Amino acid sequence: MSKKVVEVKTLKVGKYVIINDEASKITSISTSSPGKHGAAKARVEAVGIFDNQKRTFVKPVDAKCDVPMIDKNLGQVLAIMGNDVQLMDMETYETFEIEIPEELKGKINEGAEVDYIVAMGNKKLMRIKSG
The missing domain is CATH 2.40.50.140 (Nucleic acid-binding proteins)
Structure with missing residues (x-):
């Protein structure tokens, strides 16, 4: 399983990400502004390449996530x-x-x-x- 690790803020619509051990194509990314004591968060929505299931995750923009090598x-x-x-x-x-x-x-x-x-x-x- 070939993959690389990138920060969430570097993801772009149309690129790929691994969500729940499934390679998925990103359909939308939305970010929330940081709160008084928190960091900005990104909500990433994607569709599985092989099973066409919709998946989402919410993480801080400086968190790490996996990107598949295609x-x-x-x-x-x-x-x-x-x-x-x-x-x-x-x-x-x-x-x-x-x-x-x-x-x-x-x-x-x-x-x-x-x-x-x-x-x-x-x-x-x-x-x-x-x-």
Whole structure:
């Protein structure tokens, strides 16, 4: 599980963060002003990359949080098997099966090149490049 530690104040909308051991994409960040005896707090809302569940956390802006290291790769579709597709990585020639996301069902053809991401041991098909 590759991740790095950053401060909450460095997070931005559209980037990624780990909430409850799940890689999530940040949808909104709001900060409250510091009180008489407290520090400013940030409320971060995010949607899980792999399970699409909404998650939130509230922490002081100078607190630390984990950010996943996400690898974006190129693959070629070898076979379509129902809701899954067999992909071959274009760099390592490794083959593996991956689930087809709902928005790409019916659009993928054998031989097509696709982008996929790898984060925290999970893989997800992102978009069709060609084919």
